[in-house]
Amino acid sequence: MEPKNWQDVLWQSMNAIRSTNATIDSLYNDLDSQIANLNGIKPIHFKTPEKLNGRYERNGESLEVMFIGRDLSLAKDNWTWLVKELNSSNREHKLSILKYPTKTGYATIVKNAYGLESEQDILINTLYNIEWMRRELVTLIDLPF
């Protein structure tokens, strides 16, 4: 049955959970997926997210970027890269792209740096510019001096 309204979406999702014993995370995934389908929104997909993996130098600091798949600390399904400082601090920062956009033509980027989380909407096409993504990842740790 194709979903017609939010009640149908919720009913279908609840039924999906019942049959598989899936977790709350799966319920969120299913809801996001069905709402996106209802609104005609395509999920964001990266063919080779690991392409951004590697070691980078930034302002005399060495960083390691690694694609980790989904960050479970975020309720919504996402693509997440970890940025690790290769110094004594070993601090980790994260950059996530939410899989299901809520606004046509835009993607939501969630940054978690120095323990602070921020969210912004960006044009979807920007995401597929690998140099832009690299810059966003390495500047995640930028300090003002």
Place this chain on the structure above:
Amino acid sequence: MEYRYHIEQFVWNKDTNSFYAEAPFLECVMADGSIHINAFPNQKGQFFIDNPYTGGFRRFRFVKEITGNIDGFSYTEWVFESEDKIECRIAIEI
């Protein structure tokens, strides 16, 4: 006498262009490289934040004190500012 702090002791918020730290947990580095016995010895006097990775630093001077109450817990913050308007908020009571 200069009172200096390593930048890694502070939380940096790019959106508000500000640092934040809790005074009792700071380590103040003296000119001879030793750590002062008090976490925040110069009180409302100026201090420096150093970023040894870039060689950069800023001097921060006291601007104002903020007090408030959240859910029955009172707090005090001292707000410092650099010459180029970077803010540094130090939580005095936590």
